[in-house]
Amino acid sequence: MERIAERFDKMGIPRINSLIAFDKGDLFERLSLDEDIRPYLPFTRTIRNLSEARRYIRSIGNVYIKARRGRRGMQVMQVTKVKHRGYRYRHSYLGSLVRDRAEHFRDMRIVLRRYFGSRRVIIQEAIDIVKADHNRAVDFRGEVQRNGKGEIEIVAIPIRVGKRNSPISTHGEAYRFEYYLPKLFPHYSEEQIEELKNQIHDFLVKMYNSVEENYGHFGEIGVDFGVDRNGNIRLIEANAQSAKVSIGKAYDSRTVRKIYLNPLLYAKKLAKRRR
Ligand SMILES: Nc1ncnc2c1ncn2[C@@H]1O[C@H](COP(=O)(O)OP(=O)(O)O)[C@@H](O)[C@H]1O
Ligand SMILES: [Mg+2]
Structure with missing residues (x-):
């Protein structure tokens, strides 16, 4: 993968993402220097x-x-x-x-x-993340992309629920953000849920900006994060290559279409800018 990318770089073909994969250690080291992001880092x-x-x-x-x-x-x-x-x-x-x-x-x-x-x-x-019934780990995947206009767009935030007792949320189910967030915080009022949603949106945009400042521009980033019992948002990792599995599990065909279309539209924009 790396070699193909280097070859394309030499040919002057622009990249949608500056990186193919993050090094988890390097990512946290760099982000910890950013005051906007530091409060979110375990x-x-x-x-x-x-x-x-x-x-x-x-x-x-x-x-x-x-x-x-x-x-x-x-x-x-x-x-x-x-x-x-x-x-x-x-x-x-x-x-x-x-x-x-x-x-x-x-x-x-x-x-x-x-x-x-x-x-x-x-x-x-x-992270002391909120759990679903039967000790099932719950985390979030923020799928954030640049659209055809080059604007940052939070396309979907599937909530992933792991298998019973599993330390990871992978291999479990995934649900739509709007549907499942109130189920995770049943004691929250509607206003509190709205507030938490806004905080999550803020966090995702800050993450996107911080990653771009540290690594160069991106067409899409998949942000894994957890929310603890007290509603605190905590970063787990960032993905430069997002498999989008949870989108397919949880969202309708319109969202699925969008998540695959955005990078293509953005690529088209990059290509035009070059000419
Ligand atoms: N610090 C943590 N606290 C709680 N759960 C975590 C933590 N780190 C990872 N996990 C769980 O493990 C899963 C996989 O970890 P992650 O860092 O995303 O690695 P991978 O690159 O394998 O996806 C996460 O989606 C989450 O469910
Ligand atoms: Mg992950």
């Missing part, structure tokens, strides 16, 4: 070796460890420190939940080594 660090993980797991208590370049929840493990009883860990393997315990960090370390190999990883504080 504690995130790149670690150089697994021994360093021990310190963070013990001080934070409940973390996600992820490959800097993972996708589709395949390189994500949740690790929890249990008082006086070692560590618990969970990950998803081909859609099934794997969970177990490790008595000591040396055992945990073997598990991590086996799972991540020599990949570079980040450690991130687990």
Whole structure:
């Protein structure tokens, strides 16, 4: 992929997106320098070796460890420190939940080594995200694009609901934002729901601007984020290549059409500007 893109660059073909994929560690490092975005960031660090993980797991208590370049929840493990009883860990393997315990960090370390190999990883504080019934993880995917006029447009924000007890929302169901948000916060008034929606929209636009300031222009960005019990918005990651799976699961054909059409219209605009 990278090589094809470089080839196209040499030929002078403009890109819709400046990057093919974000490095999760690099993304959080850069965004943490942006005061607009910092309040939305869970504690995130790149670690150089697994021994360093021990310190963070013990001080934070409940973390996600992820490959800097993972996708589709395949390189994500949740690790929890249990008082006086070692560590618990969970990950998803081909859609099934794997969970177990490790008595000591040396055992945990073997598990991590086996799972991540020599990949570079980040450690991130687990967001205390709102859950659906039966301990199902819930997160959001903001699909933000530039349309044919080059304007930023929030096309859809599918809410993803994971499988029972799974640490990730991937492989579960997806629902329309407008329909499902009030179900997640049943104790909220209509005004409070509206307020939360506005905050989410603000956050997505700020994210888009900040990513562009740091990496160059984009035609589309998929923003994964969580909302905690107190209604705080927390960034999980940004995607430069969005599979749009959840859009297909949750939205009507008009939205599906739009999400595929926008990048083409935007590409056309870029091509015109060049001539
Ligand atoms: N810090 C976190 N707190 C809570 N859940 C998380 C956290 N990080 C990841 N997850 C869950 O794991 C899923 C996959 O993580 P993500 O960082 O998006 O990696 P991937 O590149 O594999 O999509 C997320 O969609 C979310 O459900
Ligand atoms: Mg993701």
